[in-house]
């Protein structure tokens with residue numbers, strides 16, 4: 057129905073930028089097997105710092121969800137919060153494997169820019185529709201990027217398959233689809249200005265994700 061089409065329409069409208077975020081040279085080089093391992097380590101340590109900030113962001117989405125009259129989405133979002141505990145442990149384990157000292161890594165510029173953006177969602181004036189849209193597209197960029205690395209014909213180095221599985225799995229894809237349904241339902245009931253803000257946030261996430269891959273590829 058009409059309800060299911062808002063997010064799909066945005067993905068179409070902003071296709072070029074979506075492709076730049078989900079088929080970035082960094083993740084494409086994982087799939088090609090040409091990835092520079094120092095770049096991978098940089099991504100790993102920067103993403104650990106990102107996920108630490110992401111916890112507070114997802115908690116703020118959960119809080120906005122709970123304040124909704126109809127909070128049927130609560131369990132999906134709560135599942136998202138819960139899985140971050142596992143994710144932080146995963147990063148710490150990977151860091152040991154790759155001999156990366158997470159404690160000594162400062163966040164780089166693009167990461168800090170992303171932190172600032174995520175931090176702005178704790179403000180109560182930001183609506184649930186905008187927040188959950190942001191949450192969905194953040195997760196979807198990783199889902200699409202990493203599932204490409206394990207699709208047929210990949211030359212992904214075996215030691216990186218675990219990373220790609222984490223976000224490229226069928227289970228994570230299902231989770232992203234659940235979030236997408238929540239977003240479309242929420243946008244269908246949102247006022248026009250909230251829908252406009254949600255689309256702006258969608259585009260902003262794509263920009264920030266591109267910046268994050270760039271930061272990982274080359275020190276800046």
Ligand code: HMH
Nearest residue numbers: 103106107194195198268
């Ligand atoms: C930068 N975007 C970034 N890191 C992540 N871990 C995700 C999205 C998915 O959670």
